[in-house]
Amino acid sequence: MTPAARVAAAIEILDAILAGQNVEGALIRWARNSRYAGSKDRAAVRDHVYGALRRKASSLAITNGTTGRDWMRGFLKNSAVDLASIFGQVGGHGPSALSDQEMLFQPDLDAATAHDIPQWLWPMWQADLGSDAQLIARALWDPADVFLRVNLAKSSREHALELLHQDEIDAEPHPTIETAVHVTGRTGKIAQSRAYVQGLVELQDASSQASVMVLPRNGGGSVLDYCAGAGGKSLALAAWLNTQVDAFDVDAQRMSDLPARAARAGVDVRVLRELSDLNNSYKTVFCDAPCSGSGTWRRDPMGKWALTADRLGELVSIQYSILVDAASRVAAGGSLVYATCSVLSCENQNQVTLFCETHPDWGVIEMHQFVPTRHGDGFFVAHLSQKNG
Incomplete structure (x- = not known):
């Protein structure tokens, strides 16, 4: 496919999204109907679509547009692409030439x-x-970088990097997070690499890895990952603390792959499917609460545009309820870790402040707010302990 043809494909997909299709569904349907498109073409089209999603508001505003074509020409204009090299190319299967009206752009946008x-x-x-x-x-305009977590239960970071390099995966150590590896080249071979297959590395954002490291290395004891999701933190906790981890999520189906992943990693993770399976005497409870995802909108740009004030209010209420319940499952003298992938204070610092005000037997040991950079996503973590412990 020519560069112009890739843009035409992205326009088609953006029109489908505007018509109500979800992003991944629209991409998959296009790929199935475009067997001529190679892997590089599919990747390029995907990059166009996600780039446009990240800059949806400004791209549509500068064109006063409502269509996928408007959206894409606005995005390309924002990206300083020569529009004449894309629109109206003869024989390139690209979008038609821009009209005089389409060459006009709105220069003044609110902040x-x-x-x-x-x-x-x-x-x-x-x-x-x-x-x-x-x-x-x-x-949040740019794609998020890819990071791997080195499984310290099986490998050192140096050995994992050596295997990755032998499998022609360009990677380097993260400058501040000792378990993290920054993949600096192509990522398509990671799942087939020896380091991954042998359980030496897992895909996990660097800031997410750092949230586990507020706990002391090899701290041991009983651990509950209270909002486990797919289980990435459960695996990280088990390796970092060198102990068994109980994993629970209200949507147990999300943990369906966790036993196989734990076996590959060589760590002890027990999947719990009912609240009644949990006890109230864990040394450590880790609570990665559902949130706006504002720190990860590079990865999920539609989450940014779908969020409403009402939904944010609902999430804040849910988070506090989860935080209180999680605290009730900590043994005397134990630790509670509250985390979100948000950069909003109402989901982060404000929740911890309110919790400590209403639960004066708890205090903050440390608290960190990461913002999205090339070194990781936006993420918040607070490590709390009982004052009478």
Whole structure:
């Protein structure tokens, strides 16, 4: 496919998304109907679509548009692409030439639109992130980097990197997180690499890895991963603390692959499917609560546009309930870790402050807010302990 043809395909997919199809479904349907497209073509089209999604507000606003074509030409304009090299190319299966009207762009955008943050959220975004608000918003325009977590139960980081390099996967150690490896080249071979197949590495964002490391290395004891999701933190906790981890999620189906992943990693993770299976005397409870995902909107840009003020309020209420319940399952003198992949104070610092005010027997040991950079996603973690422990 020519560059112009790839853009035409992205326009088709964006039209499908505007018509109500979900992103992955639209991409899969296009790929199935486009058998001529090679792997590089599919990757390029996907990059166009996700790039446009990340910059949806500004791309549509500068074109005063409502269609996939408008959306894409706005995105390409934002990206400083020569539109004449894409639109109207003879014999390239690309989009038709731009009209004189389509060559006009709206130069003046309000701050929220220009930075691709929902209008209702922008005042909160500025209040929470201060002088970094615009910089962090712009960081969400770019694709997220890929990181691997080295499984210290099986390997050192040096050995894992050696195997990755032997399998022609370019990677380097993370500058501050000792378990993290930054994949700097192509990522398509990771799942077939020896380091991955042998359980020496797992895909996991660096900031997410750092959240586990607030706990002391080889700390042992009984551990509950209370909102386990697919189980990435469960595996990390088991390796970092060198102990068995109980994993629970209200949607047990999300943990369906966890036993096989734990076996590959050589760690002890027990999947619990009912609340009644949990006890109330864990040394450590780790709680990665459901949230807005605002720190990971590079990976899930539609999450940014789907979030509403009402939904954020619901999430804040759910988070606090989970935090209180998680604390009730910690043994005397134990630790509680509260985490989200958000950069919003209402989901993070404010929740911890409220919890400590209403539960004066708990105090904060340490608290960290990561923002999205090339070194990891936005993420929040607070390590709490009982004062009378």
